[in-house]
Amino acid sequence: MNAKPKRDRLIYVFAAIIVLMGIEIVYLVIQNRRLSGIISDPKKYFETLSTDEVVPSFTAQDINGNDISVRYAPGEPYTVIFWFGPTCDYCEKNVDFWKRISGEYSSENIRFVGMFAGNPQEAKEYVARHALEFPVICADNSYIVDSYQGHVLPQTVLVNPNGTIRDAWPGVVEEDREAAIIAVLETVIR
Secondary structure (H helix, E strand, O other): OOHHHHHHHHHHHHHHHHHHHHHHHHHHHHHHHHHHHHHHOHHHOOOOOOOOOEOOOEEEEEOOOOEEEEOOOOOOOEEEEEEEOOOOHHHHHHHHHHHHHHHHHOOOOEEEEEEEOOOHHHHHHHHHHHOOOOOEEEOOOHHHHHHOOOOOOOEEEEEOOOOEEEEEEEOOOOHHHHHHHHHHHHHHHO
């Protein structure tokens, strides 16, 4: 007589567990869709740089101790800034493209700078592992990080010689974005 109520309680417990697991699965599917949306178009979810926004000039040391001056004024080059970090898996997807364009488009008219959201040792390891040839600065100045929206990783930013944003491409650079970035660089290099 005692076995039936125990069995009924177990059935209710298992049913409750199954319902809770179903709710959790639905929640995870919704969250996954949202995260996929953030990755594909961060501008919809985060404050990012916008065209014609003015950013400040800055001076810093790169990870090798060299002084780097990113100045905006007439006669200065366009500046392409790559934002990346040590734990950003999506940044890894941009590295080959960044290496390619910095190698192909670096000139007196366009300079390339990496901004690394991590410590100098992590930055040195990252640069060595990926054989990056553009200067890399550890983004430890909160004013610069805030001004350039450096909390959005990865990010590719093109700044006009006068310090206004020409364009910003937050997130993973897929084929369509690669083509857009190259098209803009082609117009700038002329």
